[in-house]
Amino acid sequence: MRILINELAEIQKEFGYIPENEIERLAIEMNMQKTQLYGVISFYSRLYTEKKGRNIIRVCKSVTCGMNGSKAIREAIIIHLGVGDSMTTEDERFTLEFVECLGLCNVSPVMTINDAVYENLTVEKAIEIIDSFE
Numbered sequence: 853m854r855i856l857i858n859e860l861a862e863i864q865k866e867f868g869y870i871p872e873n874e875i876e877r878l879a880i881e882m883n884m885q886k887t888q889l890y891g892v893i894s895f896y897s898r899l900y901t902e903k904k905g906r907n908i909i910r911v912c913k914s915v916t917c918g919m920n921g922s923k924a925i926r927e928a929i930i931i932h933l934g935v936g937d938s939m940t941t942e943d944e945r946f947t948l949e950f951v952e953c954l955g956l957c958n959v960s961p962v963m964t965i966n967d968a969v970y971e972n973l974t975v976e977k978a979i980e981i982i983d984s985f986e
């Protein structure tokens with residue numbers, strides 16, 4: 853399984869997502885059914901079968917972040933980018949995802965953009981950070 857995950861991660865790194873033809877190729881190569889591969893891909897929230905934006909914003913929507921203002925932040929980001937949860941902006945600059953607890957409740961509200969973590973957010977801070985990405 854570990855080798856399969858590495859293969860899928862490599863494909864995603866190359867294409868930005870895991871295209872259908874690569875799934876077919878890998879299924880043949882690993883003597884697996886395509887449905888098995890789709891099962892694995894859908895299990896891991898960071899593997900995608902559709903093209904995503906250049907930057908992936910993940911905003912926590914769980915309880916602690918919610919109590920500390922993440923709802924207002926999520927609403928402001930929706931208005932600012934013009935897209936909702938699990939959507940990509942037209943210019944493919946951002947994909948927005950509202951996710952469950954990121955494990956950083958002590959510094960909530962929290963969002964990540966790609967691999968960077970942003971803590972103790974306010975609406976203004978979140979928008980400023982997003983605008984700093986190309």
Ligand code: FES
Pocket residue numbers: 912913914915916917918952953954955956957960961962
């Ligand atoms: S509830 Fe948001 S990081 Fe835990």
